[in-house]
Structure formats: C-alpha cells, structure tokens
Amino acid sequence: MVEPSYFLACPIFHDAGFEGKLSGVPEDEEGLDIEFLHSSLQETENEVKKTGGEDVPLLKGGAGYAKLYKHLIYLVPTFSNPSAKTLSLQRREELVRLARQFDALVVTDDVYDVLRWPEDPNAPVSRLGKPPPRIVDVDATLDGGPVDEWGNTVSNGSFSKIIAPGCRVGWAEGTAAFAKQLSQVGSTRSGGAPSHLVPTFVHEMLVNGTLDKHITETLVPVYRARYYVLMDAIREYLVPLGFELSVGKPYEASLKTTTKVNGTNSINSTNGVHQNGTSSPIREAGGFFTYLLLPAGVPSASDLATKALDKYELKFAFGDMFQVAGDVKSAERAAKGYGRGIRLCWAWHTEEDIKEGIRRLAMISQEAKSGKA
Template sequence: MGSMPPSTPAKSLINLQLGWPSPRLFARDGLLKGAGDILTSDKETAAALIYGPHIGHPPLRTSLAEWLTTVYSPKTGPVSQDGIAITNGASGNLANVLQRFTDPLYTRKVFMVEPTYFLACPIFEDNGLQRKLRGVPENAEGLDIDFLRRALEATETAAVAAAKSSGRSDEPTVKNGATYPKIYKYVIYCVPTFANPSGKTFPMQTREKLVSLAREYDALVVSDDVYDFLHWPEDPKAPHDPNAAAPPRLVDVDRAMPGYRKWGNTLSNGSFSKLIGPGVRVGWADCAPALARELAEVGSSSSGGAPSHLTSTFVDKMLRSNYMQDFIRSTLVPTYRARYYVLMGAIKELLVPLGVTVEVNKPTDVTSEIGGGFFTYLRLPDDIPAAKTVAAFALKEYALRIAFGHMFTVTGDADSLARAEADGGFSRCVRLCWAWHEEGEIREGVERLAAAVRDVRDRVARGEDVGSQLSIGIR
C-alpha cells in the first residue's frame, strides 16, 4: 500500500504503541497442561490452593533458579533459589519493594533512566515518593553515568547538610524498627536490556559502573529484566543460537564484583508477562537472599501468602516439562524475529529516506544476539513538529497509534521535560512495537507513518498549523 490520502476513511487501527503479545502468542497450551497437572492431583491441589509460603512456591523457586542459570550462565555459577522470591509480575513487585525498602522521607531520590518506562512512575508515587523522581539521560553507553554520579553527589551533600542543620538524625523516620531492617537511601530504576522504550542495552562497563555507584550511595537498583529472554541475531540470515546467553543481569554483575553485601544493591525484576501472557501475573525477584526473605514479609504476603500462588504452581509445571523453554525457542523468538526484520526493513526503505534515524545501540560486548525485546526507537527529522504532534496526526489521519517522546518523561521532574524538549531531545523520538501486530500490519504501519511524516512536512511547508488543533493523551 502506498501513502493514504487523509480524506480516505481510516482503515482499522494499527497500534504500534501497544506493548502486548498478540493473543495467538499466549502460552495457552502449556498453561492448560500445567493447570491440569495441578488440579487433577489431590496432593498438588492441596499445596496450590492454600496460602502459599510467603517467599513463593518452593518447586518454582527451584525450577526458576535452574532455568535462569541456563539463560544467563552467570560467572558466579548457578543461580541460587535462596535469592528468588515469587511475585505477581514486575509491576506488583516494584510496589512491594518500595513498600518494604524505601521510606518516603528518608529515601532521598528515585533515579529513573530517561526516556523511562512511564507506567513505573505511579508506582513510585503511590509509595510516597512523588516529587522525588528524577530522570537520568541515556547516552551512547546506555546511561549517562557521570550525570548520575553528579546527581547522587549533590543530593547526598544536600541531604546530609539538611539533617545536620535541623539537628535531627539522618535515619528513616516513617519506616524503622524491626519490621524494616533495610531502607535504601536511593532507588535507581532501569531496563538495562532491550529497554522499554528505547530498545537500548547497557554495555558491560555501564553495568559495572552503575553497580559501583549504587554501592557507594546505598542505592537499590531495580532492573526490570522482562525482555531478556527474547533475542536473536541482527542478520536475518544468521542462525539463532539457542544457547547464546542473555546479557548479564545487574544482579549477576553485583554478585561477581568483590564486596557483595548482605542486602545487595541490585534486584532483578523478572516476569512471565511477555512469555506466557500479561494476565498470568507471575514473576520473580532475584536478589540477595536477605533481601528476598525480607521482601517476602511485606504485609500483603504475610496476610495473603505469596502473590499469584495458584498460577505459580502452573508455571512451575511449564518450566519442569520444558514447555516454556521450547515455546520461547520455537514460537516466540522465530515470530518476533521475523516481525523485527519486517519492521526494520520497512523503516530502512520508507522512513530513513525521509530523514528518520534508528536510535538503538548495539553493544556486542554483552551479547552476540543484538536484536531483541519488543521495541525499536526512532528519531524524527528536525523539520517537522515534535513526535507528540506527529503521533496525534498519524492517529487522526492515518489510523496509526505510536508512542512518542513526551510519554517517556519522568513524572514531576521539570528537567526531564526540558531535556525532552531541548534541541536533540527525546520529544522528537517515537517507539514502535512488533509484539502485537502480524508482519503485514507492521509493514502497513510503517507505510502509514511514512505517509504521515510526508504529509506533515508538506503541510508545514505550506505554512499550515498542524499541531494546535490536535491533542493526544500522554499517559
């Protein structure tokens, strides 16, 4: 299909914003089999339908540890189940982590890699950390570590001086005592591998520097490692190596560096949402054993048992039977891989000639398979309005939905918004997802985006005001 004149009634919506797997990719058969294995056995049902152990279903902690060992081949040896707590997914677990390990007064700041996974912001706000969220820009090394260091230094100096001048001790005041044995001064939130939204992957040096900084400033790095399992070669003709390790997690980098501490400074936030389907609500935390044990004592688990206990018993069966591993290898990776090449090919053919650039980095020092995750990230040319306007225009005139830079600012951080809108800022960027639509629709989506870019450019050249009549929700 070529460009579609705006007067043509919009076809059905193409949604390249949605970061959800298409329903045909849900791991339904394996889930059904897992559920059957549990619910047809009196013994298994008895263990699955009681309140689960706070830290999670023991067999799943074991099967996860074994699986994660094969996925990451950590330098420090096999992943231990002692550091694993079962969660109800990355979002729910972030909330639990903040409830247990941050204090709304004592915890000084939350640093979020920017552009950020915007839906994490309300989770921090719900935990009393509003007005404390600060963006840390990405750069060619994945993350501007020097910026983060300066921000930590300045914040720490100011916090210590404020405590001194007020004469109060610099201790947690809201959450203290035996219930809260560890409160971090800082939280650093990131998606270090195949990031949402930017698709970027941190090279090794960035990972190590980040962990060192976290140790220096008593920060907990929460990394959403939810896309790590979906990777493939950049070259369409290259064979996929099912044994290629995923980039090392920050938690494994922390464990491998001398001086690993009792509580650790890293927590890997894992999830089956992108592998089974988001409704499954099962995930895991992998962190220092002391941290995992303490996380398990969050009030809602003390009362209700491990989150998602019943479903986690089904997921354990899926891992033990190798269904999950085979499904990733034989269904998810080939499907996403094929869609990725269609998307990248169409971008090269249709958008690059219009001045659009792909902003995703390729750090070959952490993985030989640099295609992966759900997203690619593009910068629009400077002679058209910001991505927010282009997105609103594409939605109205071309029935195409895309995610745009303004969505990825850090809530409440005026500097984050200013950086987005500065020259070269990420308000000119868009995120495209290949998880929801099939190959033909993805190609058509890029055609619609190219038509929208050309159309906007023509209108701007004619002196028309493209933006002021359009609006689009940021969240």
C-alpha cells in the same frame, strides 16, 4: 529513574510514596549515564549535609524494616523500554559499584533478556553468546560479591513477556536475606499474587520444559520475523524521510575480544563476569521495541501521534510520554532529544500490519513536513 522511562513506572513509584522525589538520569549510546548519576547522587548527599539534615530514614523505620536504602535507582538494562538500548558491560559494573558507594538499591526490570536473536537475518541463533549479565548477577560476583547480606540490587522478572500478556505472574531476585525480607512484607504475606492458580500452570511449564520450548520455538521465531519486517519497512519508508534509529551501541561492542587460552575462551570481562563470546561476537537484537527520532520539519512527536490516530487509525507511543514525572529538567532534556522520538513495537501485530503501519506513518509524516497534516 532512567530517562526516557517506561511511562507506567512513574505512577507505580508515586503510589509507593515517591511522588515529588523522582529525578531523571539520561541515557547515552551505552545506556544509563553513570557520570550523570554519580553527580546527582553526590549533589543530593551534599544538599542534605548543607541543610543540616540527619543521615537517618525519614519515611520509614522501626523493627519491621531490617534494611532501608538511602537511594533507589530504576532502569531496564537489556532491550530497554522504551529506548531499546542495552547497558554495556562496563556500565553494569560501574552501576553496582556506585550503588554500593551511595547505599542505593538498583531495581531492574529484566523482562526481555531471553527474547533475543541475531541482527543479521541469515545468522543462526546459535551464534549468539550468553545474554548480558543481569545487574543482580554482577552484584553477586563483582569484587568479591555483595558488600553485606542485603546486596544492592533486585531483579524483577515477568512471565507476562515470555508466556502470554495475561499471565500476570512474576518474581523478584536478590540476596537470600533480601528475598526473605521481601517475603515478609504485608502484600506478600497476605497472598502474594493476583492469582494462585496461574502460578501452578507456570510451575508445570518450568518443570516439564514447555516454557523453554515456547520461547525458542514460538516466541523468538515469531518476534524475530516481525523485527526484520519492521526494520525493512523503516529503511524503505522512513529513513528516506529523515527518520533515525536511536537504539545505542550494540552490547557486543562493550565486550573485550576473547582469546584462546589452552584451547578455551578466556573470561570476557574485567572483574569475573563470564561471557560466552567469540573473537567476533555477532550483533544481537531483541525485546519488544525500537526507537526512532523524527526528521526535521515534523513539528512534534505528540502532534504527529494525534494526527496519525485521527487520520490513519495509527497509534504509537511518543517521546514526551517517557519523561520522569515531576522532574522539570527531564522535560527540558526531552525537548532537546528523546522527546522528538517515537517508540515502535513488533510484539503484537502481524507482519502485514507492521508494514502497513509504517507505510501510514510515512504518509502522515510527509503530510506533516509539507504542512498538509
């Protein structure tokens, strides 16, 4: 599990039988730490061999499961929830190769990819290149494509982020064999969705172009404006108090500079993943969230959140919520890093409420630093 992790992901995996089996993999400035992940996977493999365990499935089996993976890796590669980090292009390729090496399935939540705009408020959206390739897209092309008919990736998408929160319709994407097998599991064959009516509406939006228009003319402009208000408020009220933005390197820094070959841009990748970049790609922002580290003198993020709610009716998610449940080392790492952070969201509130919320956050933080809160 990527760490910090979406706080509702762990309960979902627990319900699927993974309780007591989850381990955190920290992020660095480029996203998921691939070296750490490699070491963890190798350590697990070595432990199995050391104890004389057999390399066979223990929890599932039988003719109903045509393919079972040895490991599962979960992350949000682009504008991650909660860290807002975007996995670099090199890391995406390394992750796919690692999954192939250890027979792992990479499960990605790709729900924010199209919600993007320039970090510069004066730059037009047209200056952006293509979104970062999803991990499932990398698996489809890297080093000749998937190692077998199943592949090592599955992408989760959701219309709840690009139509409306109440639109609980999504999709999963993998190889043809993977998708067919997924269609045969019990929950899918018995109905497949909480509502069959809403998907018919989504279908119409896809066919007639309404969805694209909704994203480009409503969502992106609204979220973009709220993002700038939030960033301006952070710089005005929180940075002077010692808060630090912690969202990693911009994805554009992971791209090679493109060169003109016969008048056209060359491939902007190491192994065939095409990027629509320029010689100086502009920095992008997007998604729903940003992540801030607390200044020295503020006791803890959880304590600050409690006091903010009690005194100022201000609510935000705090670092310890994003630990990987059941992993003691995840809690230890949280105490030294992301646990002293808070996640802020611009997707729901008006611009006025966002600025007021940051002003209240600054007030409770000043009080906490002075010991008055």
